[in-house]
Amino acid sequence: MSTVFAGIDVGSSATKVALINSNNELKGSATVPTGIQFGPAAKTALQSALDACGREITDVAATVSCGYGRRNVDFADGVQTEIACLAKGIHLSFPEDILVLDLGGRDIKTVEVDASGTFGDFKMNSQCAAGTGVFLEDLAARMQIPIGQFNQLGESASAPVPLGSHCAVFAAGEVLAAAGRGASIENIVLGIYYSMVKKVTEMISHRHNIVISGGVAAHHPIVRRLLTESLGRQVRIPPHAQFTGALGAALFAQKIYTAKEE
Amino acid sequence: MPEDYKQTAAEPTKRFLIGKLRAQSLASKVMADHYTELHHASQTGTQKIAWCSSVGPAELLRGMGFLVYFPENHAAMLGAARQSEAVMRYAGQEGYAPEICSYLRSDVGAFQNRMTALSRINKDILSPPHPDVLVYNTNQCRDIKDWFSWYGRRLDVPCIGIQSPRGIDEVTAEYIDSVTKQLQNLIAPLEQISRTKLNMDKLHRTTALSKQCSDLWKRALQTGRTSPSPLSFHAALTLMGPVVTARGTQTAVDFLIALNDELDARISEGVPAIKNERRRIYWDGMPIWSRLAEMHRLFSSVGANITASTYCNSWIFESLDSEHPIPSMAKAYTELFIARSDDAKEQYLRTTAREFRIDGIIFHESKTCPNNSNSRYGMPERLRKSLKIPVMTLYGDHVDGSMTDIERITTQVEAFAEQLDEGTIS
Numbered sequence: 273m274s275t276v277f278a279g280i281d282v283g284s285s286a287t288k289v290a291l292i293n294s295n296n297e298l299k300g301s302a303t304v305p306t307g308i309q310f311g312p313a314a315k316t317a318l319q320s321a322l323d324a325c326g327r328e329i330t331d332v333a334a335t336v337s338c339g340y341g342r343r344n345v346d347f348a349d350g351v352q353t354e355i356a357c358l359a360k361g362i363h364l365s366f367p368e369d370i371l372v373l374d375l376g377g378r379d380i381k382t383v384e385v386d387a388s389g390t391f392g393d394f395k396m397n398s399q400c401a402a403g404t405g406v407f408l409e410d411l412a413a414r415m416q417i418p419i420g421q422f423n424q425l426g427e428s429a430s431a432p433v434p435l436g437s438h439c440a441v442f443a444a445g446e447v448l449a450a451a452g453r454g455a456s457i458e459n460i461v462l463g464i465y466y467s468m469v470k471k472v473t474e475m476i477s478h479r480h481n482i483v484i485s486g487g488v489a490a491h492h493p494i495v496r497r498l499l500t501e502s503l504g505r506q507v508r509i510p511p512h513a514q515f516t517g518a519l520g521a522a523l524f525a526q527k528i529y530t531a532k533e534e
Numbered sequence: 535m536p537e538d539y540k541q542t543a544a545e546p547t548k549r550f551l552i553g554k555l556r557a558q559s560l561a562s563k564v565m566a567d568h569y570t571e572l573h574h575a576s577q578t579g580t581q582k583i584a585w586c587s588s589v590g591p592a593e594l595l596r597g598m599g600f601l602v603y604f605p606e607n608h609a610a611m612l613g614a615a616r617q618s619e620a621v622m623r624y625a626g627q628e629g630y631a632p633e634i635c636s637y638l639r640s641d642v643g644a645f646q647n648r649m650t651a652l653s654r655i656n657k658d659i660l661s662p663p664h665p666d667v668l669v670y671n672t673n674q675c676r677d678i679k680d681w682f683s684w685y686g687r688r689l690d691v692p693c694i695g696i697q698s699p700r701g702i703d704e705v706t707a708e709y710i711d712s713v714t715k716q717l718q719n720l721i722a723p724l725e726q727i728s729r730t731k732l733n734m735d736k737l738h739r740t741t742a743l744s745k746q747c748s749d750l751w752k753r754a755l756q757t758g759r760t761s762p763s764p765l766s767f768h769a770a771l772t773l774m775g776p777v778v779t780a781r782g783t784q785t786a787v788d789f790l791i792a793l794n795d796e797l798d799a800r801i802s803e804g805v806p807a808i809k810n811e812r813r814r815i816y817w818d819g820m821p822i823w824s825r826l827a828e829m830h831r832l833f834s835s836v837g838a839n840i841t842a843s844t845y846c847n848s849w850i851f852e853s854l855d856s857e858h859p860i861p862s863m864a865k866a867y868t869e870l871f872i873a874r875s876d877d878a879k880e881q882y883l884r885t886t887a888r889e890f891r892i893d894g895i896i897f898h899e900s901k902t903c904p905n906n907s908n909s910r911y912g913m914p915e916r917l918r919k920s921l922k923i924p925v926m927t928l929y930g931d932h933v934d935g936s937m938t939d940i941e942r943i944t945t946q947v948e949a950f951a952e953q954l955d956e957g958t959i960s
Contacts, residue, residue, distance in 0.1 A: 340941060352952065353945050353949040353952055355949035356949060356952040391952075391953060391956065392953065393925075393926075394926075394949060398899075
């Protein structure tokens, strides 16, 4: 069995692991809830990814960590920010001038990546949960709807309930008021997605081709559709959207290993 | 897994740091003496005390024999000592909203809570020195007038000042005349409060010392043009205390001569401010006082040194002229960066970034300091295009720690370093 390179993205909500081979092919992946123990979450996720592809820890040639808990992965051979890793990971699927919009649990990031894979300007949302996965999760919890049903409910709606606020706290009040007025759950959910899309489009430059990544992109495909409608141009998504950062980290791991070999 | 590559995560950052300048200890002594002198005067009534905004008419006040106290310096000290968090709510109880200047809220809150950061310098000091007069200049913001007015009402002390023009493109004679007249109008009430006539000889001397202080401060900051720089932003901020509070005195001049000697020695001996300076950064906006040491370690750990900043440069008053003290004060305090239009600011940033061979610019958008946050009207984007260097905005606050997410800032700064040095494995 050939060796693999591990990328571990210890995000605020989920820890993602991607294992790639020397041909940059994804051989295994796993995601576990991060919780508050970053190191153990990273180890658990790595073991799950290895189990998924029938490999052992000794098959891992090098590991790079990224994400909020990146400094807590004490067995990593290198550390990169998730921004650099997103750029690297997205370039694998889209080797062109692109803007990646990463919709994560706590953060929204945009990163410009050129055709050579070099990343340029990047932005992160200010200290506000608007447009993040937490925004959706909080509202789903308030509505007592499993988050896994949100996308389907949104897709079943006929017309969105307009929400004026991007703030999860104030939006919850508007959701309750809409429910009180008799609005359908589907239309409320679609309104929530519209609110989210409106917020994230503020961060997008009109000069770029857009790709979305992150857990929200992976688990809420409606966001891609609404973004495409809102921007009036095609928004694309990589094959393993939630693992984009982890893939990039794995590519950095490969780079470390190659440098060592040389 | 290759053992050789272990230990690259969670590296201790201390190994990136260089020891302090001796002048930093000297600055602490100057500050301690300054506040002890004020405390003594406050207790004994031996000398009148004026509170002055940080870019207010300190020369005029010293020329009239006042000891001068700067509340903004006190607020920064509260922030740096993380004492603000506990007291800002008391300002809220006075009706000051959490969105307004955290300097104001810290200082007013501390006063209401009967505590002061000055006790950390001298345990006998339990409150700021009692003012005989409060003198503001709105060249930096309106909040300073609100702040001083609160004390005026609370302590029943006269509160007078200058309403400065803001958003200025070109500093015209009309603007300078207006401020000159306002400065002249302060003389009569100040003479009444101090019970002394303005001593023009003393004003000339004080203005000359202020100009000398400004020139020496500029010279010190310009050592940042050297690669590697002998001065870091962190050090410059701790060295600024005497520049702000003692300008117009021989003490400040002596201190700055010593500082320049030390910086010159560092340059000739090749001693950098941080080890391995690979990236030279410009910082625009307020410092994050509540996180100074962490920010210094963060930047140092990625080989980035903030070699120039708007904030430190704002205490360079090139137009001061001891032959024409009052009109030159008017000009110096009106042409200040913070009082200028975005066009003028942008031009200044472009010029300074080139002069200091800056690799990237960071804007700090301070939540409660809109007047010193220049990222909200597209300036970062315009500078990115014209200078062709990376430009980034950090969101935080100069004092209010609840508005500063250090984890997010850490990620952004590390990513900025990666952007400047694409492809480097940390």
